[in-house]
Amino acid sequence: MEIKGKVxxxxxxxxxxxxxxxxxxxxxxxxxxxxxxxxxxxxxNLREAIQSCGVExxxxxxxxxxxxxxxxxxxxxxxxxxxxxxxxxNASTWLGSPFLExxxxxxxxxxAINLSGPFFCSQAAASQMLQQQSGVxxxxxxxxxxxxxxxxxxxxxxxxxxxxxxKVMAAELAPNVRVNAIAPGTVLLPENATExxxxxxxxxxxxxxxxxxxxxxRTVNFLVEMDFVTGAVYFVDGGRALx
Numbered sequence: 001m002e003i004k005g006k007v008x009x010x011x012x013x014x015x016x017x018x019x020x021x022x023x024x025x026x027x028x029x030x031x032x033x034x035x036x037x038x039x040x041x042x043x044x045n046l047r048e049a050i051q052s053c054g055v056e057x058x059x060x061x062x063x064x065x066x067x068x069x070x071x072x073x074x075x076x077x078x079x080x081x082x083x084x085x086x087x088x089x090n091a092s093t094w095l096g097s098p099f100l101e102x103x104x105x106x107x108x109x110x111x112a113i114n115l116s117g118p119f120f121c122s123q124a125a126a127s128q129m130l131q132q133q134s135g136v137x138x139x140x141x142x143x144x145x146x147x148x149x150x151x152x153x154x155x156x157x158x159x160x161x162x163x164x165x166x167k168v169m170a171a172e173l174a175p176n177v178r179v180n181a182i183a184p185g186t187v188l189l190p191e192n193a194t195e196x197x198x199x200x201x202x203x204x205x206x207x208x209x210x211x212x213x214x215x216x217x218r219t220v221n222f223l224v225e226m227d228f229v230t231g232a233v234y235f236v237d238g239g240r241a242l243x
Contacts, residue, residue: 001136001224004029007081009074011064011121012091014039016188017140017213019046021088024217025224026053033058033077035091056081064091064117065109074124083132086224087125089118089139089162096151107154114158119165122179126169129177136224137173139166139181140216141233143241146183163233170231178230180223185237187211206239 003025013022013034022034023046032050036043036059043059050057060076062069077084093113097106122137129135144152145159163181170179186201189210201210215236223229235241 001085001134001227003086003221003224006030006085006224007077007083008032008086008088009077009084009121009125010034010088010090011062011117012037014042014046014059017184017216018088018090020213021090021217021220022046023049023053024214024221025086025088026050026055026057028221029053029055030086031056031081033060033073033080035060035062035064035073037061037063037091062091064121065112067116067120070117070120071124074121074128078128084125084128085132085135087121087135087137088220089121089137091117092140092142094142094152094155096155098151099153102154110154111158111161114155115161115165118162122165122169126173126177130173133176135173135177137169137177137179138220138223139163139179141166141181141183143183143185143235143237146241166233167231174230178223178227180229180231181233182216182219182223183233183235183237183241184216185211185235185240187215187236188213204240204243205237206242209238211236211238 008025008030010022012018014036047057047059141162142159144156145163166181
């Protein structure tokens, strides 16, 4: 799929990795609609940055854990642009808690945001893509779906579910809609990360360095353009999954 002129939706894109993905698609010539939850100022800044690339931008508030909002956003995009070509399910939370202390509220919240959100967004987007007979969906999962991370049972379960969902969607939506996933390693440290944390992440990488959000964005672009790939999970982790 040629990115230029296409319509992309990136969820949870006001800040961090999602912002870089949205800008990268805009720089390639895509019109970009993106969602945000509470970061309105960051969202307005991103909208201006996307428009400076000479393409259209829509900044849409959404709580991805609410199915009605997910469906409504996809409909807004279709109503505005008349088509929807690319969906990147990026919105996510990453909250840790010991297994015995995870509450029902925490469990349900992690699954609602990290698994149910992508499901309902994809369901709404895929309906339009099938009518068009073309489309690409990319899910951002996590190494927690493949490794054992104590204190992250709820997060790991949701992200593992997203991997399974990716494969089922790829099978059901083929041949016109392709569905893949990206499992990033450490590509952006928390804003309050210490030098000790950076060194830990560096040591865990076979390439002995921390990645960048651009590494993920370039993989998104590759998966949009590479039309013989579906149902795959691409590790963008410097080899950390092998450690």
